[in-house]
Amino acid sequence: MDRFIERLKTQLKLHRQAGLYRQPPEIFRREGASLLLAEGRVLNFASNDYLGLGVSEVLRKQVARNFEKYGSSSSSSRLVSGNYSLIAAAERAYARYFGYEEALFFPSGYQANLALLSTLFDSGTVIFFDKHIHASSVKGLALSPAQLAGYNHSSLAHLRKRLERGGEKETVVLTESLFSMDGDLLDVSGLAELKDRYGFLCIVDEAHALGVLGERGCGVARPVADIAVGTFGKALGLFGAFLLLPAIVKEYLFNFASPLIYSTTLPEAHAASAIDILALLAEGDESRRRLGEISLQMKTRLRSAGFTVQGDAHILALEIGNEQKALEASNRLREKGIFVLSARYPTVPLGKAILRIGMTALHSEEDVNVFIQSLKEVMEKI
Structure with missing residues (x-):
C-alpha cells in the first residue's frame, strides 16, 4: 500500500511541475452567463450551454x-x-x-x-x-x-x-x-x-x-x-x-x-x-442568431487586439503554447472575474495550450469588452 501511495504522489508532483495538474474550483451555482464561486461572481466563458437552455426557466x-x-x-x-x-x-x-x-x-x-x-x-x-x-x-x-x-x-x-x-x-x-x-x-x-x-x-x-x-x-x-x-x-x-x-x-x-x-x-x-x-x-432561431453574432464579435475583437485566435463558430481557441503560461493566464483571469478554460495536454497537443473560449447566446457586448480588457491586462503581466 505504501509503495502504491508514493507512486501516486510522485505522478501528481510531476503533473504539477509540468503545468498539467487539474483542480477545478467548487461552483456554488450558475446564474445566466455567470458562476458563483467562493471568491465571488465570475463571467463564464467555459460553458457548452450555447443557447442558454441549461438555465432556461x-x-x-x-x-x-x-x-x-x-x-x-x-x-x-x-x-x-x-x-x-x-x-x-x-x-x-x-x-x-x-x-x-x-x-x-x-x-x-x-x-x-x-x-x-x-x-x-x-x-x-x-x-x-x-x-x-x-x-x-x-x-x-x-x-x-x-x-x-x-x-x-x-x-x-x-x-x-x-x-x-x-x-x-x-x-x-x-x-x-x-x-x-x-x-x-x-x-x-x-x-x-x-x-x-x-x-x-x-x-x-x-x-x-x-x-x-x-x-x-x-x-x-x-x-x-x-x-x-x-x-x-x-x-x-x-x-x-x-x-x-x-x-x-x-x-x-x-x-x-x-x-x-x-x-x-x-x-x-x-x-x-x-x-x-x-x-x-x-423556435430557437433568435438565440442561434444572437450566438453567431456575439461569437463573431469576440473573434474579430480579439484579432484586432493582436491575439491569435481560431474558430469558425461559437468555440474559439486563443493560442498560448506553454502549459504553465496558459494555466497562469486562466488563474489571473479568474481573479479578475473571468472564468475560462486553459486547455492543456492531453486535451490538446503538448506545447499547444490554448484558452478555450465557449461563447453562448447569454453573453453580451459588455461581456466581450470585459473579457478583452481583462485579457490584455493579464497577458501584459505574464
Missing part, C-alpha cells in the same frame, strides 16, 4: 414536471425492463427532427462513442480518423478490433492519400463537424466528394453543432454522415447523449453493445424532457 419547469410525473429512475437496463415506450417515442422524434432513420439514447456522450466504436466493426474494417477527435472516440477506437489509421487534422488531402491505400477492406471515416478544442468546422462538401468516390461509411460527432448550427439547429454534417453523435448536455440543456443512425445499426447495438446492454437506461422523465426540448430548438 421554461425548460427547468418542464423537466421538473416530467420528473414529478414519471419518477427519478428507469431502474433497469434498456434490455431488461427499461425499454419504455416513451423512450422509443422520443428516439423516433429525434430521428425525424434531425433527418435520420433512427436514434438511440445514452447516459453520456462518452458512453455513446464507446458503445458505437467498440462494437460496430471487426478486423476486416479500416477506420480513418481525424487526429483531433474527442477522447471518448479515441477510447472507443482503442477497444475496437478494426485497423486504425489517423489523418492530419482537417486535411482532406491527407485523408485522400490514406483512402487510396485502403484496399478492398470495409472503410470508415470518423471525424467531428465542429471540433471541440480547435473550433473549426468540417469541410462537408469536400468530404462528400471523397465519400462519393471511395464509398466509405461516415461517422460524424456533431456534439458541438447540433442545436446550434444548420437549419433549426440540425447540424451541418447530414450530407455526409451515415451515423451522427449528438449530446443533450451542451446546446440542448439537459444531460445524456444520442446516436442518429440506420435502423439496422440500432438493432445491432441493442444486441452487441456492452456499454448499452449493461447500463441502467435513462428514465422516462428524461425522454419526456427530450421531446420538450425539440419544440424549444424549433
